[in-house]
Amino acid sequence: MRKKVATKKFIELLELVEKLRGPNGCLWDKEQTHASLLPYFLEETYEVMESIDEEDWDTLKEELGDIMLHVALQSQISMENGRFDISDTLGHVNEKLVRRHPHVFGDKNVDASFHAKQNWETAKHEEKGRTSRLDGVPSSLPALLRSQRLQEKASYVGFDWKKIDHVWDKVYEEIDELKRAQESGDSDHIKEEIGDVLFAIVNLSRFLGVPGExxxxxxxxxxxxxxxxxxxxxxxxxxxxxxxxxxxxxxxxxxxxxxx
Missing domain, CATH: 1.20.890 (cAMP-dependent Protein Kinase, Chain A)
Incomplete structure (x- = not known):
């Protein structure tokens, strides 16, 4: 079975990373920390995105492997510092998948993917004890992507337009406000209104089911x-x-x- 092969290969990856970080390992790998690996991890993530955009599946296979290498490295570094190891990481994600999919692993029913995602967000909010429904959207996300995630989270609790006509009206409203700001010559106001136009366009793309990013x-x-x-x-x-x-x-x- 492919699962057995995958398990063997994954164990081999963990052993390779452990050796690279060991006494007789690679100097560069041994010097790395959680933080020092972040730029490389971000680069690999963008390379995954590019290979999907290009529909280059051979490259995607390679880039996903690089992502897994980073997972193994981060987990190895954490284990060396007595925090957690890869089994803790895998156990956590497995438990989370079951817990946040009661419509699959429990007795809850959903009739659309939106409601499935709604269940996920509700469970996540309760588990983490967050005070705001907008908590948990990283401020480090690209601004356009963060806008869409904020809008999605608001939508899951009912703060959303019901008809797309209202979304279009908002877009036109923001464009008109930008025109008036431009006529005023107030650079701060122009900047603010450009942001509102972009936010409204992201909302329109979300409403149309198209990821703005x-x-x-x-x-x-x-x-x-x-x-x-x-x-x-x-x-x-x-x-x-x-x-x-x-x-x-x-x-x-x-x-x-x-x-x-």
């Missing part, structure tokens, strides 16, 4: 592709940006847009 990454990718096409075409013509008009560059952009 994913949509923006796709837009970045599309912009990069089209801009690089302009660079390539100008180079073919032997021209620089300074020698090209905006109309010419826009024409190339529209041609690429039409053909893709």
């Amino acid at each position: 994913d949509a923006l990454r796709q837009a970045n990718k599309k912009f990069t592709h089209r801009f690089q096409a302009i660079e390539k075409e100008l180079k073919r013509k032997g021209k620089t940006f300074a020698e090209s008009s905006l109309n010419e560059m826009d024409g190339i952009w529209n041609s690429v847009k039409k053909n893709n």
Whole structure:
């Protein structure tokens, strides 16, 4: 069975990490701490996201392995400091999955994925003894992603629009307020209203079932592709940006847009 193979490979990973951190191990690995590994962990996480965006499954396989390496390293460091080991981590997540899925492992019924997630959030809130339903959304998250998570948490307790028309109205309202702020010339007010517009757009994307972070990454990718096409075409013509008009560059952009 694949489970047996996976178990064997996972144990092998733990043993390799233990040796790397051991007396005769790697100097670099032995020097690492929980904090020093954070930049590398974040980088690996973004590489996982990129491989999924690119639908590059071979790379995803490799990048998920790198994430597991970080899990093993962090757990090994913690064990060396007498805090917890990997079995504690696995036991905790297994218990949590059962506890927060009463509709699967208990007698509670749900009729939609929204209600399943609602159960999860309620259980999480009660377990951690939080005072606010918005607690637990890391302030270190990218701002766009954090906006969506805050909106989701508010939605789970009923603080949400019922119809998408209301969401659109809010978007238009915030855009109008931004226009008025721009006319006033007050930079602080403009900044505030731009934030409100972005927050409203994130809410619209959430309401439409589209993760805003994913949509923006796709837009970045599309912009990069089209801009690089302009660079390539100008180079073919032997021209620089300074020698090209905006109309010419826009024409190339529209041609690429039409053909893709």
